Amino acid sequence: MTENESLGSRIRRLRRAAGLSQEALARPNLSPSYVSLLEAGKRIPSDEVMAQLAERLGCDVTYLSGPIAKPDVIGLEVELHHAQLALRNGDAAAALTTLTELRDRLSATEHRDLFFAVELGIAQCLEHEGDLEEAATHFESLRRLCTTEGRGAVDQLSIVMSLCRCYRELGNLSHAVEVAEDALAEAEAADLPPTVAHLELLSTLIGVYSERGDLHRADFLASQAISQAEIIADRRALGGAYWNASAVLHRQGRSNEALALIRKAVAIYAEGDDERALARVRNAHATVLMQSEDPNPDAAKALLEQSAAALR
The missing domain is CATH 1.10.260.40 (lambda repressor-like DNA-binding domains)
Known part of the structure; x- marks a missing residue:
């Protein structure tokens, strides 16, 4: 607020x-x-x-x-915003320093929303820096805080998505599936409408199932993600859904279907300003092109050169 x-x-x-x-x-x-x-x-x-x-x-x-923020909180919110910008710009170390100092000046009860946002930023910095076990510990704490404070589904699903991603990177695929499926089941039981946070968690879970080799479940969730992304009309969410569905189809050997979806994903990400995400989806496109029934190395090379320039 x-x-x-x-x-x-x-x-x-x-x-x-x-x-x-x-x-x-x-x-x-x-x-x-x-x-x-x-x-x-x-x-x-x-x-x-x-x-x-x-x-x-x-x-x-x-x-x-609830009540509006007190004037003395505004300065703290500005510091939080600057730290979030630093993290988005890739300077996680500087952001972590700012956020840690900011947390020491906050009260978890008096500044509830700001304290939550700072703790979330710290967890994201730890994940960005590769300290995944510590990041997972922080995300678990935030998940419990969501429950005790009665926070909304968007906050909870976003936290679980990050937690699922950490467990996946740590190699604990079973736990990643467990926390994600539990959160999605709770959202479904509450009859909540699809949101961007819901789709981001769904996309992360699709990746986990794919990596684990459960392509049947991954395929089912990918179809579900595309349907829900089209309902909420969020272009980034729809691009992610196409990307994940393409990856599942490619693993199943259905290269023509995979190519059709990954091309849609590239087109959507090209409309945005996230160069890193666009480079990654171009890499995925190149992979499908090279491993399809009719490989196209020239087109794949052009995509990879574009990716390399952006990532460099």
Whole structure:
């Protein structure tokens, strides 16, 4: 939450973070126009509607309607933002130093949301630096914190996705599958709509199943991911779904189908600004081209040269 953030702005921010349209948030018993009026600050929701919105946004009612941040927190939020930028720019060591110092100045109860964001940043820095066991410990702690604080599904799924990724890199594929499947089952039991966080976890799990050799389950989840990505209309999520589905098909020897999907993924990632992700998906495209029934080494070489230039 930010200073002077209205209820309407908060609903809009949480809706976008969850990858939901106004129509998706409104279903099944509200209208998209009513949600639009809420976000514009032209309607005050009843307690019943507030509870429905909180459930669909994956947060508790007190978080949705809670107090705005105190002015003295704004400076701390600026420091957090700078650390997050440093991490995104690849300077995880500098970000970790800033975040660790910031955590020492925070109260876990008085600055609940800020403290959670700082702890998450520290875990992400540790993962980026390759300290996977320590990162997994931090993500496990954050997962428990999500439960005790009643945090929303978006936070929980994002944490589990990172945790699943760490366990995968540590070689503990069974545990990676367990934590991911449990989280997805909880989301399904709560009848939550698909979100970007849900799809990111699904994509990570598809990779784990593929690596473990369970291509049947990976194929099923890949089809599910594509269907859900098309519903929420998030281009990055759809690109990831195509990428993972292509990898599964390629492992199954279905190269023509794999090529069709990986080309779609490349086209989507080329629209964005994540050069690293685009380079990686081009590498995947080159691999499929070289190992398909009709190899195309010239096209694969061109893709790899583009990737090398970006990654260098």
